[in-house]
Amino acid sequence: MAALEYFEVECPEPLGAEYYRQIANDVLLDHNLLKVVEKLHIYIDPKVPVFIAVGTLRKIKTIVRVGDFANVNPLEGKITLVISDETYLAPMLKLFWEKFGKEHVEQPDRFTVMLYDVKMDPREIEALVVADPSESLFRDLIYAFRCIAPEGFRLRRETFAKEKFSFVASENTLAEDVDALVAEKFALIGEKP
Amino acid sequence: MTLVPVTYKGGIYQHDIIMDLIEDLGGYIVQKHIIAAEVVLQCFVPKADIGLIRTIAKPLFGEVTDSPLVGTEIAIVSMSLEIHHLPHPSCDIAEYVRRIGAKSNMVSLARGPGKRIAGLNDEERDVINEHDLAVYLMGNFETCIEYKMPTLRRGIEVPIILCGGPSEEALRRITDPPFDGYVGNVGRFMRRTKESDQLDKLDEIVAEITRVVEKKRDDIAKDPLSVSPARLMDLIREKVPAILDVTSPTPLTVQMRGLRVKLPFDTFAAPLRAIEIEDGIKVGDVAEVAPSRMRDYILVKILPFSETNTVI
Numbered sequence: 001m002a003a004l005e006y007f008e009v010e011c012p013e014p015l016g017a018e019y020y021r022q023i024a025n026d027v028l029l030d031h032n033l034l035k036v037v038e039k040l041h042i043y044i045d046p047k048v049p050v051f052i053a054v055g056t057l058r059k060i061k062t063i064v065r066v067g068d069f070a071n072v073n074p075l076e077g078k079i080t081l082v083i084s085d086e087t088y089l090a091p092m093l094k095l096f097w098e099k100f101g102k103e104h105v106e107q108p109d110r111f112t113v114m115l116y117d118v119k120m121d122p123r124e125i126e127a128l129v130v131a132d133p134s135e136s137l138f139r140d141l142i143y144a145f146r147c148i149a150p151e152g153f154r155l156r157r158e159t160f161a162k163e164k165f166s167f168v169a170s171e172n173t174l175a176e177d178v179d180a181l182v183a184e185k186f187a188l189i190g191e192k193p
Numbered sequence: 194m195t196l197v198p199v200t201y202k203g204g205i206y207q208h209d210i211i212m213d214l215i216e217d218l219g220g221y222i223v224q225k226h227i228i229a230a231e232v233v234l235q236c237f238v239p240k241a242d243i244g245l246i247r248t249i250a251k252p253l254f255g256e257v258t259d260s261p262l263v264g265t266e267i268a269i270v271s272m273s274l275e276i277h278h279l280p281h282p283s284c285d286i287a288e289y290v291r292r293i294g295a296k297s298n299m300v301s302l303a304r305g306p307g308k309r310i311a312g313l314n315d316e317e318r319d320v321i322n323e324h325d326l327a328v329y330l331m332g333n334f335e336t337c338i339e340y341k342m343p344t345l346r347r348g349i350e351v352p353i354i355l356c357g358g359p360s361e362e363a364l365r366r367i368t369d370p371p372f373d374g375y376v377g378n379v380g381r382f383m384r385r386t387k388e389s390d391q392l393d394k395l396d397e398i399v400a401e402i403t404r405v406v407e408k409k410r411d412d413i414a415k416d417p418l419s420v421s422p423a424r425l426m427d428l429i430r431e432k433v434p435a436i437l438d439v440t441s442p443t444p445l446t447v448q449m450r451g452l453r454v455k456l457p458f459d460t461f462a463a464p465l466r467a468i469e470i471e472d473g474i475k476v477g478d479v480a481e482v483a484p485s486r487m488r489d490y491i492l493v494k495i496l497p498f499s500e501t502n503t504v505i
Contacts, residue, residue, distance in 0.1 A: 019333040019358050019380055026383040046334040049308055147383070150332060151277040152307020171307045 006039035006189050013046065020044060024148045031144045036060060036137065039189045043181075044150070050178070051149045053167040054185045054193075062133045064088055067126030070113075074122045079115040081125075086110065092130045099128075141165065164191060194219060196237040196421065198263030200294055201246070203255025208232040211250055218242045221423035223264055223447050224296075235263045235294045237423045260294035261403045264423060264447045267297045268324040268351075272305030272332070277381060283330055285386045286356075289395045290328075290402065296446050298324065302345075306332075311341035318348045319486040325449045326352040326373070326405055328398070333358030333380035339367035346372075352405050356380075356398060373408075374401040409449060416497040419479035420470060420505050422447045425493065428476075429454060432468045433461065451480065454491040458484040462491055471505050479503060 009024065011017035024042060028034050040055040066072065069085040070092070083089055096105045096115065106114045115125075138160045145158070145167045153169035157178070166182050168174060179193075186193045196219075201211060205227060212234065215222060220238035238246060247257050267290055271283035278301075287297045300321055304312040321327050327349065331338045338357050346353060352373035357364055358380025365375055376398050386395060426445045429452075430436055436444050439455050446453040454465065462484075466477030476482065476493070479501050485492040498504050 013333075013335055013359075015359060015378075016333045016335070019382065023381065023383050030383070044334075046308065046336040049337070147276055150306070150334075150337075151273055151275050152310055152337075154307075171310050 003034040004037060004040060006041070008040075008188070009042045009044070010185075011044045011046075016044065016046065020148070027144050027147045031140055033141060033144055036141070039191075041185050041189050042148070043185050046150075048175075049150075049153065049170055049172070050175075050181075051153050051167075051169045052178075052182060052185055053145055053148070054165070054182060054189065054191075056164050056189065056191060057162070059163075060134060063129055064131045064133065065126065066092060066128045066130055070126075072122045072126050077117065079118055079122060079125065081113040081115070083111045083113065088130045089113075095128060095130060142167070145169075164193070166193065195240045196220065196423070197240045197243070198223075198235070198237055198260055198294060199243065199246075200258050200260040200263065201232075201234040201236065201250065201255055202258070203232055203250060203253050205230050205232050207253055208234075208255075211246065211253070211255060214246060214249055218245070221421075221427055223423060223426070224443060235260065237264060237421075261406060262290065262293050262295035262399075264449065265295045265325045265406055266323075266446055266448045266453065267295045267402065268300045268321050268327040269297050270305075270321060270327050270329045271299055271301045272311075272330065274301045275306070277306070277383075278330065281385055282379065282382055286328065286330065286395065286398060289386075290399060293399060295402070296443055300327075305345070308337040308340050311344055313345050313347060315348075316486055322348075322350050323453070323485060323487065323492060324351055325409065326354065326402065328354045328356060328402065331355065331357035331380060335359045335363055335367055338364070342368055352409060354398070354401055354405060374405045376401050406449070413449060413497075416499050417504060418450065418495045418497055419501045419503050420495055422450070422452045422495060425470075425476065425480070425495065426452055428468060428470060429465065433464065435461070451492065451494040453485060453487070454493060455488075456491060457489045458491050459489070465491060465493070474503060474505055479505070 009017045009021040020042060036057055038056045038058045043052040069083060069088055071082040073080045100115060100118050104116050104118055141160060142158055149169045152171045154171060155174060156169040157174060158167045159165060168178055183193050212222060215236050215238055218239055220236055222234055222236045224235040226233040243257060250257060269283060269287040271278045283299060287299050290297045302313060302317055354374035355364055355372045356376045356379045359377060361375045361377030364377050379394050386392060426447050429445060435456060441455045444455045462482050466482050468476045470476060479496055481494045483492045483494060
């Protein structure tokens, strides 16, 4: 958990808190979100029942360009791209098809893409933006917290902003004073909601 | 002749010798798996002849191990089919139990999760009751388990083993009347069980299941069944050829007090009842052939000696 600056799970049942700490850790790790979350405070009270997660997010520059995962080698009228990481291969191919047309793009195997009769400078190709993972960041975070929260807690209210987020879930209608509780938990991590 | 459940593991080469031997000795092969070049036979063999099977299996590098769960069908009751409970821990436990010979089915509840909202419907109740025992996999909070357990156990007649996040003492404290078995400190988690302490926990669950199964076997021994389920299985396989065309992994699932026949009830119930076991005694005389709540399968419940006055 070195990546998180602050990480606490608060629960009237100490053993439950320990398990939920483990679950939160595993889920954030699985979804590659440990780098994104800076502080995280989880409060669970199974008696009410309510689940609250509040935290802050790190600023991340995450634009992925062709040059980040591929080597662009111009050779005798064609440009060969050697891919080192397949994660963004599909959006890259889509981008090439739109820009150059399908007849100019060929993929002989998993890790190679060839561009024929393309006038663009290889450096410009390297600089093409393929994806922006921060677009799906909030979706990923909400999904992760849905996994962490106890499953029966289906009534949710979540606020995700650029720097802070709060996630409240319960199986009963959320109490009106839940905002005060969220503010209280934000105060614990030294933030204001 | 006492039949004991064992697992035979060995190479595929000449494994038919072992199969013939088990059948000649009066044993029954419940399940046969061929995995690459390895054969796993789950079978019942006469207790006195285990030594002989070991001797004959030795040149073939075959191994015979005790597996008390062969011939049992166990329901692993998971609170839902969501990512919260699957694949860990529900599948991990179901798979581990399978390795030592049990036929485990996963039963996922439609409205299992939560505290106040948790419930069990009649179909789920009946399906669980068709098994030999049920393993309930609960969550991490004492409060929730205490609150929902009376609802989730209502109408369940088979022994239940309760697994949950709180310690075993806490689970015992919050449940009344007590369950047949408890395993504490194994609630909801989201990682694969591969570390040694996690595997120890799975072993603990298996040990608890074995203990409950042995107790049930002892109870059955007090009023023995009119016919052994494994014998009935062999008989059905011989007399109802349609079973050979069923593609399910275990077309005939042996249970402790009967068996599940994976054929449509309407078509096959009457021919099944009419099968003659021995000396004019038919299956219908010593067993109740009932429709199963699982698809349109048939459930054969073998009656005890006290009801039929015959043991064959």
